[in-house]
Amino acid sequence: MMNLGGPASLNKVYDFLCRLFSDREIIKLPFQKLAGPLLARRRTGHVQEQYAAIGGGSPILKWTNAQGEAMCKRLDELSPGTAPHKHLVAFRYAEPLTADALSTLSSSGITCAVAFTQYPQYSCTTTGSSLNELYRRIVASSKHVQNVSWSLIDRWSGNELLAKAFAKLIEEELKQYPEDKRAQVVLVFSAHSIPHRVVDCGDPYPAEVANTVHCVMQQLGHANPYRLVWQSKVGPLPWLGPKTWDSLVGLAKHGNKDAILIPIAFTSDHIETLYELDQTYMKDANEKLGMNVRRCKALNTEPIFIEALAQIVHAHLKSGDLSSKQYPLRCPGCTNEDCQRARDFFLSSDGQHH
Amino acid sequence: MMNLGGPASLNKVYDFLCRLFSDREIIKLPFQKLAGPLLARRRTGHVQEQYAAIGGGSPILKWTNAQGEAMCKRLDELSPGTAPHKHLVAFRYAEPLTADALSTLSSSGITCAVAFTQYPQYSCTTTGSSLNELYRRIVASSKHVQNVSWSLIDRWSGNELLAKAFAKLIEEELKQYPEDKRAQVVLVFSAHSIPHRVVDCGDPYPAEVANTVHCVMQQLGHANPYRLVWQSKVGPLPWLGPKTWDSLVGLAKHGNKDAILIPIAFTSDHIETLYELDQTYMKDANEKLGMNVRRCKALNTEPIFIEALAQIVHAHLKSGDLSSKQYPLRCPGCTNEDCQRARDFFLSSDGQHH
Numbered sequence: 001m002m003n004l005g006g007p008a009s010l011n012k013v014y015d016f017l018c019r020l021f022s023d024r025e026i027i028k029l030p031f032q033k034l035a036g037p038l039l040a041r042r043r044t045g046h047v048q049e050q051y052a053a054i055g056g057g058s059p060i061l062k063w064t065n066a067q068g069e070a071m072c073k074r075l076d077e078l079s080p081g082t083a084p085h086k087h088l089v090a091f092r093y094a095e096p097l098t099a100d101a102l103s104t105l106s107s108s109g110i111t112c113a114v115a116f117t118q119y120p121q122y123s124c125t126t127t128g129s130s131l132n133e134l135y136r137r138i139v140a141s142s143k144h145v146q147n148v149s150w151s152l153i154d155r156w157s158g159n160e161l162l163a164k165a166f167a168k169l170i171e172e173e174l175k176q177y178p179e180d181k182r183a184q185v186v187l188v189f190s191a192h193s194i195p196h197r198v199v200d201c202g203d204p205y206p207a208e209v210a211n212t213v214h215c216v217m218q219q220l221g222h223a224n225p226y227r228l229v230w231q232s233k234v235g236p237l238p239w240l241g242p243k244t245w246d247s248l249v250g251l252a253k254h255g256n257k258d259a260i261l262i263p264i265a266f267t268s269d270h271i272e273t274l275y276e277l278d279q280t281y282m283k284d285a286n287e288k289l290g291m292n293v294r295r296c297k298a299l300n301t302e303p304i305f306i307e308a309l310a311q312i313v314h315a316h317l318k319s320g321d322l323s324s325k326q327y328p329l330r331c332p333g334c335t336n337e338d339c340q341r342a343r344d345f346f347l348s349s350d351g352q353h354h
Numbered sequence: 355m356m357n358l359g360g361p362a363s364l365n366k367v368y369d370f371l372c373r374l375f376s377d378r379e380i381i382k383l384p385f386q387k388l389a390g391p392l393l394a395r396r397r398t399g400h401v402q403e404q405y406a407a408i409g410g411g412s413p414i415l416k417w418t419n420a421q422g423e424a425m426c427k428r429l430d431e432l433s434p435g436t437a438p439h440k441h442l443v444a445f446r447y448a449e450p451l452t453a454d455a456l457s458t459l460s461s462s463g464i465t466c467a468v469a470f471t472q473y474p475q476y477s478c479t480t481t482g483s484s485l486n487e488l489y490r491r492i493v494a495s496s497k498h499v500q501n502v503s504w505s506l507i508d509r510w511s512g513n514e515l516l517a518k519a520f521a522k523l524i525e526e527e528l529k530q531y532p533e534d535k536r537a538q539v540v541l542v543f544s545a546h547s548i549p550h551r552v553v554d555c556g557d558p559y560p561a562e563v564a565n566t567v568h569c570v571m572q573q574l575g576h577a578n579p580y581r582l583v584w585q586s587k588v589g590p591l592p593w594l595g596p597k598t599w600d601s602l603v604g605l606a607k608h609g610n611k612d613a614i615l616i617p618i619a620f621t622s623d624h625i626e627t628l629y630e631l632d633q634t635y636m637k638d639a640n641e642k643l644g645m646n647v648r649r650c651k652a653l654n655t656e657p658i659f660i661e662a663l664a665q666i667v668h669a670h671l672k673s674g675d676l677s678s679k680q681y682p683l684r685c686p687g688c689t690n691e692d693c694q695r696a697r698d699f700f701l702s703s704d705g706q707h708h
Binding site for chain 1: 512537540550553554555556560564567572578579580592595601602603604608610678679680683684687688
């Protein structure tokens with residue numbers, strides 16, 4: 001189960017940021033080996049304050065383990081032929097890292113592994129970076145790890161149960177508004193933004209996030225007006241817009257006071273929901289813009305979502321596919337040769353020992 | 355049936371461009387009343403050459419009339435209770451203009467009209483501009499036009515028959531490739547781009563185009579890799595990317611030689627398919643990049659598409675809805691007060707006299 005991860009405690013914030021700013025698949029800095037740690041050092045205090053405000057660390061490992069255990073339990077029922085199923089966590093920027101997951105794999109005698117991205121929508125900056133890292137770590141690993149049979153679940157933005165899970169949680173928030181106002185509540189789907197530079201390379205992320213939004217709206221019978229907006233931009237370069245906060249300001253200006261913020265590109269709570277959405281945008285909208293904004297709960301261990309995870313893996317195992325049909329196609333503007341190498345590895349017999 | 359329209363002959367090119375560059379809902383120029391005609395004058399020769407290369411004029415009126423007649427014939431069968439049905443064409447920048455359509459309406463004794471956008475995906479620069487123009491022209495019209503009962507079909511990006519029609523035409527092109535290469539053919543969905551300025555206001559267009567792409571891919575069983583890319587950028591400002599031509603160059607560089615260009619945001623042939631896709635991108639890709647690119651046919655009078663048009667209107671008439679649930683919500687960054695006025699008009703009793 002691959003995800004970005006988050007610092008478990010305040011003294012892990014620097015290590016987390018340092019790994020993040022050193023990843024050239026997500027951010028490109030001049031003299032990155034020096035500039036990455038320097039930038040991490042400069043931002044550590046600020047980010048520590050945010051983690052302090054949500055209880056002193058990221059809950060992402062707790063949620064991923066809870067999701068993984070529930071998913072495997074259900075998978076053992078759905079697919080007894082491939083049981084027992086076991087989940088491992090591989091975070092990109094926090095422990096347990098990809099190398100940690102491979103070392104557990106190595107000592108466990110596992111022979112068949114599915115790299116299952118926990119980002120429903122594929123981006124080169126998230127799933128792409130995690131898969132490239134996995135490829136690099138596997139080829140640097142012990143013979144046993146190299147002999148494991150790998151396959152990929154690299155995207156699932158249009159999964160029906162995922163949409164149903166979001167729809168259920170949105171309906172729970174809608175019920176908190178008076179019945180006569182409910183149909184006018186604006187659904188503000190908020191996803192982590194990415195730089196225009198990445199979009200212009202052909203990153204499929206914006207279109208896949210839009211796909212999830214429309215699948216959710218279909219489940220809801222298109223009963224409310226909605227917009228897809230983008231949060232968490234950092235740095236001076238142009239990123240995909242409109243921004244979540246600017247959108248709330250605009251909605252308020254037009255008289256749309258009731259809105260639900262929906263974190264559509266994450267599957268569990270973390271700093272972007274608990275701090276950025278809850279403690280900045282929602283709080284400020286309600287206090288300063290006179291709005292009545294609520295935040296849709298994160299998927300976490302919502303039963304329909306656990307069923308989605310189990311069904312996705314079950315369908316994947318039954319299909320025998322090595323990856324989605326989209327994964328083999330690199331972004332048209334891609335110049336990162338690890339993207340080609342990772343594809344060659346996972347899609348050829350090198351990665352497969354069935 | 356609202357659409358942008360196109361010049362019927364070469365001597366209409368200036369008038370067409372002049373209306374286009376004077377529309378502040380699509381382009382904002384300093385001193386627009388002077389600058390619009392000036393810019394139109396400067397570009398007329400260049401654009402005339404393109405229309406000359408596709409036969410001397412735009413076929414959009416011919417196609418829209420053919421679609422409208424076939425749709426109404428089918429609607430008379432589907433919905434005898436609301437028959438007879440009659441289509442009128444209202445182009446934004448070419449004859450018949452919105453005012454022409456209203457004058458036909460006025461003399462015909464029609465009492466119930468549906469403003470049906472022929473852009474499946476809503477953008478403020480297309481459907482938004484057409485509806486605002488319709489609102490302005492209605493309130494400036496005769497008492498009879500003002501008493502017509504209006505309702506809107508303002509978007510239909512996720513319509514299943516629309517997706518089926520595209521899927522059928524794509525499958526026809528796929529069959530032109532050898533069977534053993536067919537599954538690797540890249541589907542390049544190409545839509546007209548819009549400026550970042552418009553996207554950043556919260557224009558729903560990019561997400562709605564992505565919705566159509568994913569509906570089509572679902573119909574095709576996700577059997578091919580694909581990308582959504584953007585064409586027809588003009589001017590010096592940044593627009594939504596990646597560009598269609600750059601994407602073909604990138605695909606070729608990565609060894610993806612077989613690709614199908616799919617005009618996903620237009621419903622009939624016009625300059626952007628017949629000239630831009632066919633005579634520049636496809637031609638250059640095949641001649642200069644050694645690719646084997648084909649262009650998916652435009653929907654034109656494809657029977658599944660005609661059925662889609664008729665079913666959309668039929669469902670709309672049955673629902674009694676004045677518009678989609680999305681239309682009432684202005685873009686968060688919108689500062690165009692005509693957007694509010696048009697909504698107030700179409701969604702209140704002023705526009706409704708049932």
